[in-house]
Amino acid sequence: MTRPLVVVACLVAAAPLGGQNLNPHADHAPSLSPGADRQVTTDLPADEAHAADALKNSPRHGEWVEIAVPGSTDKLKSFVVYPERPDKAPVVVVIHEIFGSSDWVRGVADQLAREGFIAIAPDFLSGKGPNGGGTDSLGDRARQVNSGLQQGEVLARVNAAREYGMKIPASTGKTAVIGFCWGGQMTFAYALSQPAIQAAVSYYGPMPSDSSAYDKAKAPVLGLYGENDQRVNANIPTAEAEMKKRGAPYEPHVFPGAGHGFLRQLDGQNGANLKAAEQAWPLTVAFLRKHAQ
Secondary structure (H helix, E strand, O other), X not given: OOOOOOOOOOOOOOOOOOOOEOOOOOOOOOOOOOOOOOOOOOOOOOOOOOHHHHHHOOOOEEEEEEEEOOOXXXXXXXXXXXXXXXXXXXXXXXXXXXXXXXXXHHHHHHHHHHXXXXXXXXXXXXXXXXXHOOHHHHHHHXXXXXXXXXXXXXXXXXXXXXXXXXXXXXXXXXXXXXXXXXXXXXXXXXXXXXXXXXXXXXXXXXXOOOHHHHOOOOOOEEEXXXXXXXXXXXXXXXXXXXXXXXXXXXXXXXXXXXXXXXXXXXXXXXXXXXXXXXXXXXHHHHHHHHHHO
């Protein structure tokens, strides 16, 4: 395990995972920087300002599908991207931020496909908007509605996407989950509730403080955090201790100077976010290949 720094005293405790309404990102807002002159690299997912162009120019096949969710009449609208490879591929379910589905999270899915995975990026706001719409239909209300989603419903939707992926003819049947911010929290929760997955990668998502939440822990979890995000990082020692008790691998990395949401905001924190992303993304790919390939 690589620990570039030691996480110290809690400033604000991260909210425990449970059946309550979840809004772990009250202080986190999107930051578009269309004028940024950062060199775009194919080695990382495009940042928020360049995601739409990256998707437009991608050579990989992406398509929208509707996934049935057991016990619900709603269909989970999901963006599926396929890798260009001659053999079958593992599946990674991508959980978006609190803002809902976006070009950026679909760009992450496309980057995962570039790395050899079938990526499924559901819109977890499917059916929550006017006339049964999703993120696009909610406009400025997307974040508010997303923060009101119940954890149980979210995890059921993740499970539906995973089961859909396992049945794709080009799939190996192996599965992993990755999520960001709110999605990182849901990723950790799903890893603790679904021991059958091969791996989980949580980017700057709060983890449970309640010991009982870890009782089913089995799947390996990679946690990637910015140093300037103590609201989230304060619970890393708890997660380490609880995962260790259950013999479940947990590998946290805290990147100096980086802030919350560093993978999307590559031009933030005076270069620290980009440096963090340049370390975090290779760790992500290596971890998924090790456990889910």
